[in-house]
Amino acid sequence: MIKTANGLRKPTIFEAFFYFALSLLVNAFGNGLTVAANMGSSMWTASAANIANDFSFSISWVLIIYGASQILINIVLTRHFDWPHIFGNIIFISFFGPFVGFFKSFFLTLGIANLPLPIVISLDILGICLIATAVSIYQRLNLILHPGDEMTNILRFQYFKGNAKIAQWVNFSIPATVIIVLMLIFRQITAVNIGTLFAFFFQGTVLNYADKVAFPKLKHRL
Template identity: 75%
Template sequence: MITTQDGLRKPTTLETIFYFSLSLFINAIGNGLTVAANMGSSMWTASAANIALDFNFSISWVLIFYGAIQILINIALIRRFDWPSILGNIIFISFFAPFVGLFKQFFLTLGISNLPLTVVIALDILGIVMIAIAISIYQRLNLILHPIDEMTNILRFQYFNSNANLAQWVNFSVPAIVILILGLIYQQVVAVNIGTAFALLFQGTLINSADRFIFPRLKHRL
């Protein structure tokens, strides 16, 4: 909803397209930046990067596979098939995953790995902040969500009394377990570093802050 002097109204079609396109773009850039920097990605992206490395898959395909698994988890959480949401999840994944791969390659081509360590860390944290901002925007819009973020929304509002931090930590527990298992088996871990700890500790807080300060007139449509 959009706040107005008279209360709340639904976003217009143009507003919806603007908010969704902007959030998708910001999210893909943020994820591509963190993977290319290799100083720590958000937990799901880091987990996908490790699967891609260990099994020699494209990270875009891993993210698509992850999306399918997350859709099944969301069905279990709400205990029903929400077909409009599932279709929206599929549409989101179809656009999001390839863009992450493209931006990852773009930043690698720019030579991000050759920059001073402090700059790379700063860019990695910037990427995580961008991801949180994007999540905040399209969770509030609540039109088409990535299934990861729909899971956070479900946990936040149906299980944890609107607590974004707790919902985010529970959400992150699944990829954390995947990273731990793969690390023990293959004795190598990528995309887990300072940025991962930053995302684990602060991404929920960043989402809450973005709700308040980034497009504050855009309210949650539950």
């Protein structure tokens, strides 16, 4: 919903398209940046990067498969089939995975991993903050969501009384488990570093802050 002087109104078609397209690009940009920096990605992306590395898969395809799995989890959490949202989830992951792969390749071509360590860490944390900001925007729009972020939305408002931090931690427990299991099996780990810890402990906090400062007139449409 959009806050106006007279209350709240639904976003126009142009506003909805603008917010969705912007948040999708910012999210993919941030994820691509963190994967290329290799100083720690958001939990789901870090988990996908480890699967891709351990099994020689394309990270774009792993993210798409992850998205499909998250859709099934959301059905279990809500206990019903929300076909419009499921269709929106499919649209999102169809674009999201390839965009992340594109931005990852773009940043690797720029040689981001060869920059001085403090700069790489700063860029990695910037990427995670961009991810949280993008999630904040399209969660408030609540039109087309990445299924992983819809999971956070479901947990946040249906299970944890609006607490984004707890909802994010519960969400992240799944990819964290995958990372630990793969590390024990393959004795290697990738895309997990300072940035991953920052994402685990503070992404929910950044998301809460972004709700207030990034397009503050855009309010949650539950």
